[in-house]
Amino acid sequence: DARVTQTPRHKVTEMGQEVTMRCQPILGHNTVFWYRQTMMQGLELLAYFRNRAPLDDSGMPKDRFSAEMPDATLATLKIQPSEPRDSAVYFCASVGDTFELYFGPGTRLTVT
Amino acid sequence: DQQVKQNSPSLSVQEGRISILNCDYTNSMFDYFLWYKKYPAEGPTFLISISSIKDKNEDGRFTVFLNKSAKHLSLHIVPSQPGDSAVYFCAASAGYALNFGKGTSLLVTP
Numbered sequence: 676d677a678r679v680t681q682t683p684r685h686k687v688t689e690m691g692q693e694v695t696m697r698c699q700p701i702l703g704h705n706t707v708f709w710y711r712q713t714m715m716q717g718l719e720l721l722a723y724f725r726n727r728a729p730l731d732d733s734g735m736p737k738d739r740f741s742a743e744m745p746d747a748t749l750a751t752l753k754i755q756p757s758e759p760r761d762s763a764v765y766f767c768a769s770v771g772d773t774f775e776l777y778f779g780p781g782t783r784l785t786v787t
Numbered sequence: 788d789q790q791v792k793q794n795s796p797s798l799s800v801q802e803g804r805i806s807i808l809n810c811d812y813t814n815s816m817f818d819y820f821l822w823y824k825k826y827p828a829e830g831p832t833f834l835i836s837i838s839s840i841k842d843k844n845e846d847g848r849f850t851v852f853l854n855k856s857a858k859h860l861s862l863h864i865v866p867s868q869p870g871d872s873a874v875y876f877c878a879a880s881a882g883y884a885l886n887f888g889k890g891t892s893l894l895v896t897p
Contacts, residue, residue, distance in 0.1 A: 679830070706883060717789075717889030718831070718876060731884065766830050774819050774880055778830030 677701045679779035681767050687785045693755040696782045698767030699748055707750045708768045708776060709735075709742055718766070724750065757786045790814045791879050793888035800895050806864040808891050810877030813858065817879035817886075822851060822862045825874045825890070834875070835862070867895045 680699045688694055700707045708723040722732035722742040732742060739758070744750045754761055764783050768776040792811045800806045808822075818839040823831035837844040837851045837860070844851050850863045864871055874892045878885040 708884065710887075718887035720884050720886070723884055725883065768830070770883075774821065774836065774885070775833045776823075776831075776885060778823075778832070780828070780830050 677777075679767055679769050679777050681765075681779035681782050683782060684780060685783045685785075687787065688757055689787055690758055691756045692786075693753065694757045694761075694784060694786075696752045696765050696767075696784070698750040698752075698779055700750065700767070700769030701771070701777055702748070704769035704771045704777070705747075706770045707744060708770075709750070709752050710766045710768065710778075712764045712766060712781070721752070721765075754784075757784075759786045762786050789888070790817075791877055791886045791888040793875075793877055793891050795891050796889070797892040797894070800867045800893065802869055802895055802897050803866045806862075806867045806871065806893055806895065808862040808864075808875050808877075808893065810860045810862075810888055811858055812860075812879050812886075814879070814881060814886075815858070816881040819880045820851070820853060820860050821878045821880075821885065822849075823876040823878060823887075825876060831876055864893075867893075869895050869897055871895050 682697045706725045709721040711719045721734045724744045727744040741753045764781040766781045768778040821836040822834040824834045825831040853860045874890040876890045877888040
């Protein structure tokens with residue numbers, strides 16, 4: 676049963692700390708997305724990669740967020756320094772040859 | 788700027804009745820539309836989709852209707868079941884990325 680996995684599932688941190696979220700896409704999926712869910716904005720696209728190359732990261736605050744895909748089995752989203760307004764659920768999703776995104780369970784981030 | 792809008796944050800329906808969830812979009816370049824379902828503490832899961840060349844797609848109890856001239860799509864669930872209680876997200880694509888609405892929380896009461 677192929678699934679997208681994300682770690683950690685929950686993260687509580689203090690303002691100013693670095694946060695790293697990890698995602699393992701479904702094996703064979705060549706496109707990976709990062710979305711953020713908040714009550715106000717719903718699901719916002721932050722960035723996405725195809726064949727590990729960044730295609731669009733215009734949804735990310737560039738000064739503090741960075742997304743990378745060091746290899747085909749790992750995508751990372753880093754926030755440095757974190758702020759309370761970054762509190763949200765961060766989802767990773769991957770897709771193969773169709774439009775159907777498969778989402779991970781999310782990382783719930785709380786910045787105090 | 789929200790390109791996909793779900794104007795009803797919540798909907799309550801009795802078990803056995805029809806649930807109709809609505810979605811509007813502004814970008815005429817969108818050519819593929821999807822509905823996702825989300826339970827608490829889980830990621831969204833794909834439910835049903837429709838291409839812009841069609842106006843209806845049906846899968847069991849779920850039917851999606853697309854009205855391109857009105858830039859409107861809807862999801863019909865009939866009959867509704869308590870297990871359908873979840874948040875439903877409408878999404879649209881003009882390429883790789885999906886643009887999502889803010890979701891509609893459906894509650895199906897016994």
